[in-house]
Amino acid sequence: MSRIAIDAMGGDYAPRAIVEGSLWAAQEYGVGLELVGKENEIQAEIDRIKARGYILSDCGTKGHKRRIKIDVDKIDYVITHATEVIGMGEAVGQSIRKKKDSSIVASVRAVAEGRCEAVVSAGSTGAAMAASLFGLGRISGVLRPAISVTLPTMNKPVVLIDGGANADCTAEMLAQFAQMGNVYAKYILDIERPKVGILSIGEEEGKGNALVKDTYPLLKELHDQGRIDFVGNIEGKELFVNKADVVVTDGFAGNVALKVTEGTASMLLKMISREFKSNILGCIIGLMAKPFLRNMYKRINWEGFGGMLLLGVKGISVIAHGRSSSFAMKNAVRVAATTLNNDINKKIADNINR
Amino acid sequence: MSRIAIDAMGGDYAPRAIVEGSLWAAQEYGVGLELVGKENEIQAEIDRIKARGYILSDCGTKGHKRRIKIDVDKIDYVITHATEVIGMGEAVGQSIRKKKDSSIVASVRAVAEGRCEAVVSAGSTGAAMAASLFGLGRISGVLRPAISVTLPTMNKPVVLIDGGANADCTAEMLAQFAQMGNVYAKYILDIERPKVGILSIGEEEGKGNALVKDTYPLLKELHDQGRIDFVGNIEGKELFVNKADVVVTDGFAGNVALKVTEGTASMLLKMISREFKSNILGCIIGLMAKPFLRNMYKRINWEGFGGMLLLGVKGISVIAHGRSSSFAMKNAVRVAATTLNNDINKKIADNINR
Numbered sequence: 001m002s003r004i005a006i007d008a009m010g011g012d013y014a015p016r017a018i019v020e021g022s023l024w025a026a027q028e029y030g031v032g033l034e035l036v037g038k039e040n041e042i043q044a045e046i047d048r049i050k051a052r053g054y055i056l057s058d059c060g061t062k063g064h065k066r067r068i069k070i071d072v073d074k075i076d077y078v079i080t081h082a083t084e085v086i087g088m089g090e091a092v093g094q095s096i097r098k099k100k101d102s103s104i105v106a107s108v109r110a111v112a113e114g115r116c117e118a119v120v121s122a123g124s125t126g127a128a129m130a131a132s133l134f135g136l137g138r139i140s141g142v143l144r145p146a147i148s149v150t151l152p153t154m155n156k157p158v159v160l161i162d163g164g165a166n167a168d169c170t171a172e173m174l175a176q177f178a179q180m181g182n183v184y185a186k187y188i189l190d191i192e193r194p195k196v197g198i199l200s201i202g203e204e205e206g207k208g209n210a211l212v213k214d215t216y217p218l219l220k221e222l223h224d225q226g227r228i229d230f231v232g233n234i235e236g237k238e239l240f241v242n243k244a245d246v247v248v249t250d251g252f253a254g255n256v257a258l259k260v261t262e263g264t265a266s267m268l269l270k271m272i273s274r275e276f277k278s279n280i281l282g283c284i285i286g287l288m289a290k291p292f293l294r295n296m297y298k299r300i301n302w303e304g305f306g307g308m309l310l311l312g313v314k315g316i317s318v319i320a321h322g323r324s325s326s327f328a329m330k331n332a333v334r335v336a337a338t339t340l341n342n343d344i345n346k347k348i349a350d351n352i353n354r
Numbered sequence: 355m356s357r358i359a360i361d362a363m364g365g366d367y368a369p370r371a372i373v374e375g376s377l378w379a380a381q382e383y384g385v386g387l388e389l390v391g392k393e394n395e396i397q398a399e400i401d402r403i404k405a406r407g408y409i410l411s412d413c414g415t416k417g418h419k420r421r422i423k424i425d426v427d428k429i430d431y432v433i434t435h436a437t438e439v440i441g442m443g444e445a446v447g448q449s450i451r452k453k454k455d456s457s458i459v460a461s462v463r464a465v466a467e468g469r470c471e472a473v474v475s476a477g478s479t480g481a482a483m484a485a486s487l488f489g490l491g492r493i494s495g496v497l498r499p500a501i502s503v504t505l506p507t508m509n510k511p512v513v514l515i516d517g518g519a520n521a522d523c524t525a526e527m528l529a530q531f532a533q534m535g536n537v538y539a540k541y542i543l544d545i546e547r548p549k550v551g552i553l554s555i556g557e558e559e560g561k562g563n564a565l566v567k568d569t570y571p572l573l574k575e576l577h578d579q580g581r582i583d584f585v586g587n588i589e590g591k592e593l594f595v596n597k598a599d600v601v602v603t604d605g606f607a608g609n610v611a612l613k614v615t616e617g618t619a620s621m622l623l624k625m626i627s628r629e630f631k632s633n634i635l636g637c638i639i640g641l642m643a644k645p646f647l648r649n650m651y652k653r654i655n656w657e658g659f660g661g662m663l664l665l666g667v668k669g670i671s672v673i674a675h676g677r678s679s680s681f682a683m684k685n686a687v688r689v690a691a692t693t694l695n696n697d698i699n700k701k702i703a704d705n706i707n708r
Binding site: 296 | 640649
């Protein structure tokens with residue numbers, strides 16, 4: 001059985017939501033767990049779930065919580081005690097080096113030492129990334145690991161890479177992101193021949209900033225070699241219309257795109273709710289409309305999409321949202337679990353070093 | 355009376371929507387027009403409106419169109435014949451130089467020659483920008499003009515600068531964008547002491563790409579000199595929560611943010627509509643919910659916000675959306691008209707050269 005290391009102390013709702021979500025995932029996807037963090041706190045959460053027999057979750061609907069039965073006795077888990085925790089605001093480089101017994105560093109170590117095949121953390125994104133980089137190392141030939149994020153659209157999801165690991169990039173790095181994203185879309189999302197685009201301003205070749213213009217010919221070359229199916233520039237508004245399955249960008253623009261998507265969606269939903277609340281009739285219609293809006297919300301809610309995958313490191317590292325609920329955490333573990341059985345890192349190495 | 359030059363041939367729905375929207379604006383905001391383009395086509399549109407006495411518009415609601423009375427005889431307009439049109443796909447630099455009698459180049463000329471005080475175009479953004487730059491020149495001291503876009507949020511609007519004029523920027527350029535955006539928010543949006551932030555990834559100082567890190571101290575210095583109220587990094591998801599009134603960024607990230615906002619909103623609204631259409635009850639509730647959703651849509655619809663303002667050129671240049679309807683065009687002319695009476699370019703020059 002595959003085992004996944006869990007940073008049980010990382011995230012705004014740790015350890016409760018993290019332990020609940022991991023056990024839920026372990027039960028649903030048949031994986032083992034190594035829960036890393038303060039032993040007594042983790043054990044207390046497990047005891048609580050065991051005594052109750054269930055956890056409560058809204059399953060990403062923002063609606064009523066329902067009971068999810070958890071049979072703790074059937075779950076294969078171990079607890080590894082780690083004494084320290086890295087906080088959200090701490091300087092990343094320092095804390096990783098100094099806090100060798102922090103839950104995130106120790107859970108990465110569980111992968112590095114071969115006890116686990118993947119690590120999932122909802123702690124500080126910077127710390128989780130740095131710990132994975134230092135603890136696991138890069139796949140040979142990979143210039144820089146990058147964050148791959150799977151975003152919901154009207155139809156099938158789109159992979160954005162880099163979602164924020166590398167604020168400043170070179171064209172060579174972006175060309176590798178394209179290859180890594182291509183492997184991910186092909187083997188994890190089962191898209192036979194993923195269309196790969198580059199995030200830009202303006203649709204035609206020659207539009208964009210210096211980085212895009214430098215990267216374009218490299219992607220064209222990969223296309224001509226049959227290594228990717230390059231479809232050219234993708235504008236921000238085209239992210240969600242499935243013009244490309246994989247969209248390559250530097251970590252700055254990628255993270256801006258990601259966060260703007262989150263911000264726009266959140267504002268719109270608030271505006272709709274405010275509009276319904278503007279009079280009594282609206283309140284009534286709003287109540288009737290709620291199940292439909294909830295269905296829609298469930299479709300786009302990041303919690304359902306699980307975590308971001310750090311591609312290019314030796315091992316599998318999933319970085320979950322800091323505000324992860326048990327449902328979000330369950331899905332982050334699912335991302336790790338589906339990635340496990342695909343030997344994706346070997347495929348990345350083969351692609352990059354061809 | 356102030357006169358505004360209109361590129362009557364620019365935009366997907368030109369000349370009809372452009373002529374309709376300009377006449378509407380002229381009537382509503384009391385400005386004169388110089389309509390530039392193919393004389394017979396423009397005259398035919400005016401004759402049609404005159405014969406009917408009204409135009410039809412949904413006023414940005416995506417709902418039923420209603421009649422807007424237009425009294426053509428009371429509007430002060432002249433037509434300037436221009437024989438050429440620059441298409442959306444044409445190479446910008448070349449077409450601007452070669453097509454001296456294109457509607458966009460000729461309408462900028464109307465400002466350069468002093469007959470008009472502002473120019474509005476819904477044609478190719480690149481061509482409108484280049485024509486304005488070459489035709490009007492930069493305000494003395496301004497390194498690069500930038501596009502200022504006013505975005506809707508839950509409460510008051512936020513100014514994003516640069517929205518796409520300069521794909522590659524230096525820290526010095528961004529520091530000037532901050533000053534230009536500050537002047538705009540202060541004198542056009544009437545915000546007494548605008549909060550100025552810089553778009554970044556991560557909230558704390560020191561987070562971001564090399565450009566943000568280089569710009570941060572310059573903005574701090576302007577803050578310490580009392581020239582702007584710098585509030586630090588703004589993440590993508592914070593764009594809409596009024597943490598800052600002005601958000602500075604390079605034209606690449608700015609345009610990505612802008613287009614992602616548009617794409618996300620459009621996808622969400624389609625998803626909501628699809629959700630309601632999933633069963634008969636949904637169709638009925640959806641019909642009842644429509645007026646509320648329409649109110650919300652009206653609030654965020656870019657058409658209501660008019661055009662983007664090119665700040666830093668000698669003269670006023672408003673670039674409207676290529677898909678501008680008459681309602682969008684009316685609002686683009688409104689942006690020009692409200693900017694006219696504020697002597698904003700003198701204030702920019704004073705700020706930059708202090």
